[in-house]
Amino acid sequence: MLAPAAQAQTEAAVLQQAEQLIQQKKYESAYRVLDKFDPKNARTAVLLKKEDVVLNYYLLSVNHEIFGLQDLKPTQRVEELRGKPGRYGSVRLPLRPLLDSLKRLRPTDYGLDLGLGHYYYAVQQCGCGRQGLSEDELLQRAEQYFTTAHAHQREDFESHFALGFISMRRKQMAEGAAELERSLALNPNYPNAHYNLAYAYSALGRPADALPHARRAGALYQNPEYKADAVSMTATLEKQLKGGAAPNLLGTREAEAAANAKDQAAYDALKAQVAAAVAAKAPNAKALTLQLFQLNPANDAVYSDLMDIYQEHEQPAAMAAFFQEQLPAAPQTPAVQGLLHFYVACLDMQLQRPAEAYPHFRQADMLLRKVSSPDNPAFAIIKKGLNESRPKK
Numbered sequence: 001m002l003a004p005a006a007q008a009q010t011e012a013a014v015l016q017q018a019e020q021l022i023q024q025k026k027y028e029s030a031y032r033v034l035d036k037f038d039p040k041n042a043r044t045a046v047l048l049k050k051e052d053v054v055l056n057y058y059l060l061s062v063n064h065e066i067f068g069l070q071d072l073k074p075t076q077r078v079e080e081l082r083g084k085p086g087r088y089g090s091v092r093l094p095l096r097p098l099l100d101s102l103k104r105l106r107p108t109d110y111g112l113d114l115g116l117g118h119y120y121y122a123v124q125q126c127g128c129g130r131q132g133l134s135e136d137e138l139l140q141r142a143e144q145y146f147t148t149a150h151a152h153q154r155e156d157f158e159s160h161f162a163l164g165f166i167s168m169r170r171k172q173m174a175e176g177a178a179e180l181e182r183s184l185a186l187n188p189n190y191p192n193a194h195y196n197l198a199y200a201y202s203a204l205g206r207p208a209d210a211l212p213h214a215r216r217a218g219a220l221y222q223n224p225e226y227k228a229d230a231v232s233m234t235a236t237l238e239k240q241l242k243g244g245a246a247p248n249l250l251g252t253r254e255a256e257a258a259a260n261a262k263d264q265a266a267y268d269a270l271k272a273q274v275a276a277a278v279a280a281k282a283p284n285a286k287a288l289t290l291q292l293f294q295l296n297p298a299n300d301a302v303y304s305d306l307m308d309i310y311q312e313h314e315q316p317a318a319m320a321a322f323f324q325e326q327l328p329a330a331p332q333t334p335a336v337q338g339l340l341h342f343y344v345a346c347l348d349m350q351l352q353r354p355a356e357a358y359p360h361f362r363q364a365d366m367l368l369r370k371v372s373s374p375d376n377p378a379f380a381i382i383k384k385g386l387n388e389s390r391p392k393k
Contacts, residue, residue, distance in 0.1 A: 117145035157187035338367030
């Protein structure tokens with residue numbers, strides 16, 4: 001057994017090594033170093049570093065529990081490669097239960113509150129793995145955890161940026177600006193904070209305060225589209241300070257956001273009805289589930305949302321039966337049928353029914369390969385499932 005001091009030094013060395021690998025864009029290697037040191041996710045600092053890697057640098061995500069990571073070349077950028085075909089290392093990190101479990105064991109470890117805040121904010125931003133929660137509920141949880149963490153001197157530039165975003169979303173621009181100023185005090189080179197702060201100050205009628213942040217965002221952004229937005233904002237603010245019209249930033253941003261708001265609101269409302277019905281085991285739960293499923297049966301996010309709801313209320317057998325029933329009735333396309341077989345197989349394994357799972361894994365593998373990249377992390381799950389469910393000879 002190592003003495004406590006030696007253990008602490010070892011942990012510090014591992015964290016430092018992981019950070020060096022992150023700086024070199026060796027994201028998969030960084031995660032592997034951390035996971036080798038703490039495979040059971042028992043150490044807060046190491047788990048939070050793993051969270052940093054998977055949430056900020058994933059290239060593929062399945063329900064924000066399974067992540068595809070890769071060591072990049074110096075010239076490559078995550079935002080350019082995310083969601084595209086490639087060779088990825090697949091890792092599973094169910095952050096919500098892991099962080100919740102450690103928090104129950106260590107109620108005064110407020111680093112875990114910081115980690116939970118990052119998790120809920122990330123899920124809201126990506127729109128995946130929502131665990132049956134609406135966008136507002138996700139942001140409320142993120143805000144709750146970040147506020148608790150900050151009250152106990154646990155903070156980082158991303159947590160203050162998230163609180164700034166949440167305030168601005170509520171049109172509380174002054175509060176948002178204060179959080180963004182704190183974010184920049186912790187990391188002066190974070191372009192998103194500069195851009196959003198310029199946006200907030202412009203909305204508050206303070207173009208002179210907004211202009212330097214718009215300029216700085218334009219200088220820092222590497223993404224050409226983001227850089228162009230910042231340059232455009234800079235030009236508009238410069239014209240305003242010379243007597244031109246104030247930029248209609250809020251109207252422009254609201255118009256962009258409104259494009260899908262109506263459809264998303266309808267989806268969220270129906271999803272909330274499904275969640276309530278499943279929780280109450282109401283007679284109309286199955287009918288509501290079918291309505292939600294039929295909105296877009298080729299979209300993995302719909303399956304993830306339904307899985308979140310039924311798993312949260314400990315009804316995996318009902319979920320498996322529902323997906324099984326859709327096989328003959330749903331569109332006979334590789335995407336829809338492949339996803340149905342995949343989720344039936346996964347649920348059968350959860351329900352200790354490997355013999356039933358095996359043919360579904362085989363069908364999922366055959367069908368999804370027709371429509372998905374071979375590096376999709378789902379295929380790693382299928383391979384593992386086939387090995388564990390294959391009939392013994």
